[in-house]
Amino acid sequence: MAAATTRIAELSSLIARETAKLDEFLRAENLPTPSLDENALESLPIPDRRPDIKEARLSVMEACSELKDLLTGPKELLRFPVAPWTQYASIKAILRFKLDQSFEVGQSTSFEAMSEFSGLNVMNIRRIVRHGIINHHFFKEDVPGIITHSALTAILAGNESMRNSLIVEIDEFWPTAVKVADAMERWPNSEENNETAFALANNSQKSMFDLFADEPVRGERFGRYFSQDKTADGLLDNYPWAEKASMVDVGGSHGSVAISVAERFPHMVCHVQDLRDTVAKGASRLPADLRDRVLFREHDFFTDQTVVADVYYFKSIFHNWADKYCIKILQKLVPALKKGARIVIHERILPGLESLTTVDARRAINLDVGMLQLLNAQQREMHEWPELFCRAHSGYRYLGARQPPGATRWIIEAEWEG
Incomplete structure (x- = not known):
């Protein structure tokens, strides 16, 4: 009787098989093999028409990670990995x-x-x-x-945006990680955004938002970190905008999503709401031909909504706040809601047990803990979204969530029934 194949042999075979697919693709496309030399491609140019090659790449990455851990062994894994307490000192x-x-x-x-x-x-x-x-x-x-x-380093030397991102991660995110347990001990189960690892790391009693408001250089650098993400992430092709006449992009910053919607759907009127300085900057950059259909308005989403629209859109807003504040955001929409109005929340959903080993799952879970350490906020699991709407108001009817192909964010939707 043949011996059962071991897990390390399975992983080794998978790595060899899927790597061969990648190598064949690169050769067929006349692309250079992956390298970390200074003239290497910055990323593998795998087109959307080849999801099989994208899947092969992810499979190899996941298998390599598991194989490395298995061959390291439990006892060594319990010790800090290579250079843990000096990990980012050189960077x-x-x-x-x-x-x-x-x-x-x-x-x-x-x-x-x-x-x-x-x-x-x-x-x-x-x-x-x-x-x-x-x-x-x-x-x-x-x-x-x-x-x-x-x-x-070749990328960093010539790409100020990438350089800024790494500075933010090293200067703002890394120091807070070692304070998470301290914050949880000092403020058990807190939902307040000033009772955080970030506050302890900064020796402050202020929230991250308030501290950055007092230190505009840090705040501007942090804002640039998140302003890189201007993609609609599947939203334009996977939501029925053609059936809608108006939308409000709540907390919409400089209006990149609203502008994209207005450009694609010329019948749409789009309102962008955010804090005064933010919307002023967005309005100043707005193309002249959109000024009658993309309207910037100062608004705090913890105050009553005043704009009546078909859709209220939130991109990566709710993951910045604990449940008690997300419930308040939803409640403050109610005064303006008409029957049939839709609430669209566009952000990651934490993966279920069946997909916890994937690269995307690791990113989502890391981001979840990141939100804890910065703001006492969270990413949410699938079942938490209908619960959140139910806790906010009985007039909300949860419609479900779907993830467009290739997107990182989910389109989470509810309807106001009154």
């Missing part, structure tokens, strides 16, 4: 002293030149750069003492 120093910008992409440098550029001594430059190389693929040292860019 933070490289960004702070702009070492990635100390020499041109395509050129080389030395520890001595980096020292002169930054003001740090050669010993500290050497230890920081080598830590970055071995842990994060930041820079390369193929010849002793001669430093060149890797694909990662």
Whole structure:
């Protein structure tokens, strides 16, 4: 009787099979093989018409992660992974002293030149750069003492948006992670956004929003981090806008979604609501031909809604707030709601047990804990959405949630029945 195939053998076979698919695709498309060299492609250009190749890539990534853990073993996994307490020290120093910008992409440098550029001594430059190389693929040292860019530092050196994102993650997110347990102990089960790991990390009694309002440089940097996401994420093609006449983008920032809807559906009137400075900036950037159909209005969604519309749209708003505040947001819509009005919430849903091992699931769960540490907020599971509407008002009827193909966000919908 043949022995049963072991899990590590299954994973090894899967990795070989799916990697072969990827390699065949790259060859057929005359694309270079993946690399971390400075001239490498920034991402694999897999087209939407090839979902099989996208799935193969994810399968390999997930299998590699599981195989690595299995071969590490439980005892070693219980210990901190490589360089845990120094994990991001080199990245933070490289960004702070702009070492990635100390020499041109395509050129080389030395520890001595980096020292002169930054003001740090050669010993500290050497230890920081080598830590970055071995842990994060930041820079390369193929010849002793001669430093060149890797694909990662080449991107950072020329892409200010990516650089800003990494600075926010290192300076704002990372320090709060180590304070999560402290905050949970100090304020058990709190739903207040100033009783958080972020508040402890900043030695503050203010919420993240209030603290950034007091420190505009940090606030502007944080805003740029999230302003990169301008995609409609399947919304335009997977919601019946042709049947609607008006929408309110609540907390809509500079109006990217409302503008996209108005451009695609010329019969639609779109209102964008946010805080005063935000909507003023959005209005100033609005194309002239949309000014009669995209209207910016100052509004706090914790106050009564005044605009009557067919659809009230919320993109990644509810995950910033604990249940008690999300319920209040829904209740404050009621004064303006007409029978049949729809509430569309556009954000991630936490995965069920059947998909907890996927890359997307890991991202969603990591984001959920991130919202806890920043704001005492949360991502929600599927069953929590109808419960939230029910707790807000009996006049809401939950219609369900669906995820457009290839999208990260779900379209979560309810109807006002009065």
